[in-house]
Every structure is written in structure tokens, then in C-alpha cells.
Amino acid sequence: MARDGAVSVEELLARREPGRSLEAPFYTSREVFDLDMKLIFHRHWIFVAVEAEIPEAGDYVTVEIGTTSVIVVRDDDMNVAAFHNVCRHRGARMLTEPSGVVGKIVCPYHQWTYELDGSLIHAEHMGAGFDRTCHSLKRVNVRSLAGLLYICLADEPPADFDALAEAMTPYLAPHRLAETKVAASIDLIEEGNWKLTMENNRECYHCATNHPELTVSLFEYGFGFAPDDADTDRAAAMEAYERICAEFETRWTREGVPFAEIDRLHGCATGFRTQRLAIDRAGESQTMDTRSACKRLLGSLSEPRLGGLSFWTQPNAWHHLMADHAVTFSAIPLSPDRTLVRTRWLVHRDAVEGVDYDVDNLTEVWRNTNEQDAALVAIGQKGVSSPAYVPGPYSPYTEGLVEKFCAWYVERLSSALSSTSAETAPRAL
Structure with a gap:
């Protein structure tokens, strides 16, 4: 039960007022953060990588979600597999680098050795009666969405990934993301709660005054505007x-x-949104001159002036795909007030750096935009941590997608808490 004078998470969820930001504990409380990790990030499909990071057999990346470490690897049959990064002997962490190449997965502690399909093939000193088939690596659900890799840590993941794939594959397929390479990857720590990171991404109310590089190519009006207060110029x-x-x-x-x-975005476990957006001026890419950053276009595309495909998935990802390159983003919570934002820039796998593209030109817009967003998230975190903070109203014209994110979050957390209420008493804050 809740402590005297305290409010439970269930009560906060029940009294959440649509059209307003969340109450402070959703951004500051360790208890809420732990629930977010357990009930959101361990039960939903989470975007973690791209196939371009593991193009050959033995290529792997490791993903850290809270205290859970996952290996995503290309196996010998060229399939993508995912396993808990935990040896079946005494639980040691096996692969400690963020990425690499292995022929086998070998535990550094006692050298238990696994094939890339997770089967145990070597365990010395275990005796003749030891059954290796009972000690394969624990699998993690993994799906590729046209080259974008999602994992789910739950034993039974949300079943609606197929609906996502059916809707989105035609949009993504022309870009052939599985046939790209990572031209650049940058990790940035934002000093704010992961929900502030996502809310900031879900609106462009702030773009005109905070993102001079991005708004060279991207129209702020594409994300909504209030027509009744427009002056002549607007x-x-x-x-x-x-x-x-x-x-x-x-x-x-x-x-x-x-x-x-x-x-x-709202009303289903694996919420998503997509829309192809116009790009200003030359209309080719999100660059400072709005022209293609890479001479070699993606996939089957032959026309550079195709604007940009915007694609979001709940709870942690957004992507921009243009004719010449794609940019993928993932947000992973680190603590109640720290979030990892990982950005990857993808180009055609046969594109040559220095000939077909320049990395600085390719990354300039989103390098600056990410740093600007990190500063905004940081001041947002400071604000919601103040005793003076109360939930404020969203703009019905420019922040409707923020409301949809918060509605999705409240719905999913409420549903998860309801399903476990018989086992767990309400958590007091």
C-alpha cells in the first residue's frame, strides 16, 4: 500500500490529464524508472541496431538495456540471432566489446564455447554424463524490419510486430537498408529522463528557434501549426x-x-507512425545545402529528389530515410535522468568515403541537432525536478504527437501494472 501522504504509481496514472505533460515523478522517480525498464523496455519491441552493423557471419553487436546485456549476431547461415550475454555455466558476461567478429562465442572465465546458433559445443571437466544440449545460450526475440533490428526481452513478445512489418515494409523496401553500411555512429548522453528525450523528438514546436541546421531542409509546418495566429509572412x-x-x-x-x-502511435503495443515529408530547396537530403550527401543512391532509387521518409516506433526510435542516405536513432534509458541516444548514418554499401561522400557533410545537420536537443532535454529535466513544476498544456496544433506518445506510455504501463496487480501491491512514491 502507499505510504501515508504518498501517491502510488497507479494513482498517478489514473489521474493523468490528457493534453497535459506528465507529473514530475514520471521523470524523476527511481521507482517509476525501474517500472519503465521492467514493464516497457523488457516487454516491448525495442530498436537496437541495423543489419548493416553485422553484414557477415560472426559479426556481432552487444546491447545494454538496464542490467541486461544482449548479443545480436549474424550466424553461420547468415541469419540474425540474439542471445542473453550470460554464460550458462556461472553467469559470466561473455562478450564485453560493443561490437566485433567471432568464430565462436567463448566465455573468458572457463572457456565454455558456443556456436553462433547458441548451442554449447565445449565445456571441459563436466563429466561424461553432462548434457550440453540442455545448456545452450538463452535466446532473445529478434526481428528485422527491412534491415532495422528490434529485440524483445519478454518470453512472449507483442504479437503485432507482423502488422508493423506489413504496413512499413513497402515504405522501407525501396531504400534497401540491409544493403547499406554504417558511415558514422555517434553516442550522446542526454541529461534527462528517456520520456523527455522522446517527447522532444515528437514535436517541432521548438525547431524554428533551436535547430537552424535542421530547418534549412525540414519544414516546421510539417509537424503542425496554428493557422489562426499566422502573420502575413507565415x-x-x-x-x-x-x-x-x-x-x-x-x-x-x-x-x-x-x-x-x-x-x-496509440492503441497498440508496437505503436508507430510514418510519413514521407517534403524537403526544402533542392529537396534531396537533410544537409546544409539540401543536396545529396552521397553520390551513390540507396537501393533501387534513381531519383535524388524524394524528400525524406520519417518513421517512428514506440517506445524508443525514430528514423529519417532519404534517397542518398538514412539516419537511425535509438534512445536507451540509463537512469532516471540520463538517456543514451545512438545515431547511425547509413549509405550504400558500395559507396566510397572521400569519393562518394564526405562524413562531415553527411553528419553535420544531425550532429548539431542532436547536441541542441540534448541541451533542451537537460533544461527540461531541471525544470520538472523543481517543486514549482506542474503539468502544462500541450499545443493542440504542434504537440499532438507528444500527447500520443504519453497516452501510449500511460496505457501500456497501466495495462502492465493491472496484469501484475495480483502479485504486486501498488508502489508508493
């Missing part, structure tokens, strides 16, 4: 935006690339 800009969007829709139709918005 009204003209919005008219120009609508005209450019119509031009892009004609081009997308001609090129046969899907562009219609799909919004399933």
Missing part, C-alpha cells in the same frame, strides 16, 4: 509549403514510393 510560408508538398506528391506517385501518413 501565411505565405505555409502556402508555399503546401505547394511544395503537392509537387513532391506528384513526384512520389511517379516514382512509385509510398508516402501517405500512417499513424498508429
Whole structure:
């Protein structure tokens, strides 16, 4: 039961007012953070990597989600597999590097050795009666969505990944992400709760004044605007935006690339949204001159002026795919007030650095944007930690997608707590 004067997580969830930000404990409480890790990040499909990071047999990456470490590896049959990074002998962590290449997975403690399919093939001094088949590595659910890799730590993951794949594969397929390579990867620690990271990503209310590099190519109006307070200049800009969007829709139709918005951010376990957006000026890429950063276009694409495909998945990812390159983002909680944001820039696997693309030009927009967002998340965390903070109203025009993220989060956490209520008493904060 809740302590005298304290409020349980269940009570906070029940009294959450739609259209307003969450109460402070959702961003600051260790108890809520632990529940987020257990009931959100250990029960849902989490974006963690791209196939381009493990192109050959034996290539692997390790993923850390709280105290859980996972190996994602390309096995000898060229399939993607995932295992808990825990030896079946005495539990030692086996692979300690973030990425690498192995022929076998060998525990450094007592050299128990596993094939890339997880089967135990060597365990010295265990005796003739020891059955190696009972000690394979523990598998983790893993799915590739057209080259984007998702894992789920639950024994029974949400079944709606197939619905996500059915809807999104036609949008992603022309870019052939499985045939790319990672041109750059940058990790950034944001000094804020993971939900502040995601909320910040789900709106562009802040873009015009905080992201000068991004708004060279990206229209702030693409994420909503209030038409009743537009001055003459803004009204003209919005008219120009609508005209450019119509031009892009004609081009997308001609090129046969899907562009219609799909919004399933709320009401399902694996929430997602996609929409192909117009890019300003040259219209080719999210670069400072809006032209392609890589001469070698992705997949089967032959037209560089295709704008950008925006794709989000709950709870932790967003992606931007253009004709010449793609940028993927994942957010992994580290503590109540620290979040890892990992950004990868993908180009065609045959593109040559220094010939087809320049890394600085390729990464400039999102390197700056990420640093700007990290600063915004940090001041947001400081604000919600103040005794003066109370939930504020979202703009119905520019923050509707923030509301959908929070509604999804409240729904999923409430549902998970309800399903375990017979086992666990309400948690007091």
C-alpha cells in the first residue's frame, strides 16, 4: 500500500490529464524508472541496431538495456540471432566489446564455447554424463524490419510486430537498408529522463528557434501549426509549403514510393507512425545545402529528389530515410535522468568515403541537432525536478504527437501494472 501522504504509481496514472505533460515523478522517480525498464523496455519491441552493423557471419553487436546485456549476431547461415550475454555455466558476461567478429562465442572465465546458433559445443571437466544440449545460450526475440533490428526481452513478445512489418515494409523496401553500411555512429548522453528525450523528438514546436541546421531542409509546418495566429509572412510560408508538398506528391506517385501518413502511435503495443515529408530547396537530403550527401543512391532509387521518409516506433526510435542516405536513432534509458541516444548514418554499401561522400557533410545537420536537443532535454529535466513544476498544456496544433506518445506510455504501463496487480501491491512514491 502507499505510504501515508504518498501517491502510488497507479494513482498517478489514473489521474493523468490528457493534453497535459506528465507529473514530475514520471521523470524523476527511481521507482517509476525501474517500472519503465521492467514493464516497457523488457516487454516491448525495442530498436537496437541495423543489419548493416553485422553484414557477415560472426559479426556481432552487444546491447545494454538496464542490467541486461544482449548479443545480436549474424550466424553461420547468415541469419540474425540474439542471445542473453550470460554464460550458462556461472553467469559470466561473455562478450564485453560493443561490437566485433567471432568464430565462436567463448566465455573468458572457463572457456565454455558456443556456436553462433547458441548451442554449447565445449565445456571441459563436466563429466561424461553432462548434457550440453540442455545448456545452450538463452535466446532473445529478434526481428528485422527491412534491415532495422528490434529485440524483445519478454518470453512472449507483442504479437503485432507482423502488422508493423506489413504496413512499413513497402515504405522501407525501396531504400534497401540491409544493403547499406554504417558511415558514422555517434553516442550522446542526454541529461534527462528517456520520456523527455522522446517527447522532444515528437514535436517541432521548438525547431524554428533551436535547430537552424535542421530547418534549412525540414519544414516546421510539417509537424503542425496554428493557422489562426499566422502573420502575413507565415501565411505565405505555409502556402508555399503546401505547394511544395503537392509537387513532391506528384513526384512520389511517379516514382512509385509510398508516402501517405500512417499513424498508429496509440492503441497498440508496437505503436508507430510514418510519413514521407517534403524537403526544402533542392529537396534531396537533410544537409546544409539540401543536396545529396552521397553520390551513390540507396537501393533501387534513381531519383535524388524524394524528400525524406520519417518513421517512428514506440517506445524508443525514430528514423529519417532519404534517397542518398538514412539516419537511425535509438534512445536507451540509463537512469532516471540520463538517456543514451545512438545515431547511425547509413549509405550504400558500395559507396566510397572521400569519393562518394564526405562524413562531415553527411553528419553535420544531425550532429548539431542532436547536441541542441540534448541541451533542451537537460533544461527540461531541471525544470520538472523543481517543486514549482506542474503539468502544462500541450499545443493542440504542434504537440499532438507528444500527447500520443504519453497516452501510449500511460496505457501500456497501466495495462502492465493491472496484469501484475495480483502479485504486486501498488508502489508508493
